[in-house]
Amino acid sequence: MVGTMCVRTINELAKEVLTIEANSILRLIDGIGDNFDRAVEILYNCKGRVIVTGMGKSGLIGKKIAATMSSTGTPSYFLHPAESTHGDSGIITRDDVVIAISNSGETQELMNLLPLIKRFGVPMIGMTGKMESTLAKASDVVLDISVEREACPLNKAPTASTTATLAMGDALAVCLLEKRGFTKEDFLIFHPSGALGKGFLYKVSDLMLAEKAKLPIVHENDKFTDVIEIISQFKLGMAIIESQTGTISGVLTDGDIRRTLIKYHNTSSLLVKDVMTVNPKRISESDYAASALHLMEKYSITALAVVDSADRPIGVIHIHDILKAGVA
Numbered sequence: 001m002v003g004t005m006c007v008r009t010i011n012e013l014a015k016e017v018l019t020i021e022a023n024s025i026l027r028l029i030d031g032i033g034d035n036f037d038r039a040v041e042i043l044y045n046c047k048g049r050v051i052v053t054g055m056g057k058s059g060l061i062g063k064k065i066a067a068t069m070s071s072t073g074t075p076s077y078f079l080h081p082a083e084s085t086h087g088d089s090g091i092i093t094r095d096d097v098v099i100a101i102s103n104s105g106e107t108q109e110l111m112n113l114l115p116l117i118k119r120f121g122v123p124m125i126g127m128t129g130k131m132e133s134t135l136a137k138a139s140d141v142v143l144d145i146s147v148e149r150e151a152c153p154l155n156k157a158p159t160a161s162t163t164a165t166l167a168m169g170d171a172l173a174v175c176l177l178e179k180r181g182f183t184k185e186d187f188l189i190f191h192p193s194g195a196l197g198k199g200f201l202y203k204v205s206d207l208m209l210a211e212k213a214k215l216p217i218v219h220e221n222d223k224f225t226d227v228i229e230i231i232s233q234f235k236l237g238m239a240i241i242e243s244q245t246g247t248i249s250g251v252l253t254d255g256d257i258r259r260t261l262i263k264y265h266n267t268s269s270l271l272v273k274d275v276m277t278v279n280p281k282r283i284s285e286s287d288y289a290a291s292a293l294h295l296m297e298k299y300s301i302t303a304l305a306v307v308d309s310a311d312r313p314i315g316v317i318h319i320h321d322i323l324k325a326g327v328a
Helices: 002-007 009-031 034-046 059-072 108-120 134-138 160-180 183-189 224-234 254-263 289-299 319-324
Strands: 050-052 075-080 097-101 124-128 142-146 217-219 236-241 250-251 282-284 303-307 313-318
Touching: 002 282, 009 160, 034 124, 034 142, 034 160, 050 059, 059 097, 059 160, 097 108, 108 134, 108 313, 124 134, 124 160, 217 224, 224 236, 224 250, 224 254, 236 313, 250 254, 250 303, 282 289, 289 303, 289 319, 313 319
Parallel strands: 050 075, 050 097, 097 124, 124 142, 217 236, 282 303
Antiparallel strands: 236 250, 303 313
């Protein structure tokens, strides 16, 4: 062993390991085809949860695959195969899908779990390096994770094979994310802490403008021309219109003003209720700021009226304040 290390430096060995593992991933590309498509369809149509199982190093990779799927919109759970025959298999339901991982395809603990999976008729996706193995033959769909060799100099320790398995799991998770239309807002819901969810826990009440004297709130019987001046004064690009009972009845935006000036030659007699946008988008102060941002992006607006439980206007939240707070 000492002689071997004299021939190859540590740096050279490290580069060899990385090269072997990189190649193990690149080899997977040629195997992406009908089986992969079928696996994604099975997972996408799963009405329960994706149960990922594997033993040893495959189990550690399986935990990561389950975690990645759960955080990207595919509810998943890791089941330890050795514990499954001591009661834990009770988590599997007929609505679930199983992803079983074993490089050899003959892991005894997984073999012990197969009768239960078959009894319930649960679809099973096998991830194995041996396409003629027991696991491969028992699976509804098989994904080939075989490698030419492990990165370990002894060609024994799971290294390249676990890297390939992890990459295949990521490919499944990302394809499911795309197929579900999983959004950035959805992602932040599952990552509210740390840098990923920076600002996500802000409520509308934390960021809204609520000082009465700074709110462009007008009455629906006010003159249109007077409200234009108020909108210019408050510089929010909109005014909130109150009804006679004090509830919100509409908004007047810069866009409404432009449309009104194009439509009418004489605006001196117009009341704001004649040209306002009725039933406008609004939000509660207890909602998350991320929800307000979603509404703004969906309907291409820059400010939202904030209302109380009685639908009375109590504030305005602007997209600039949301983005400045780190909600994205």
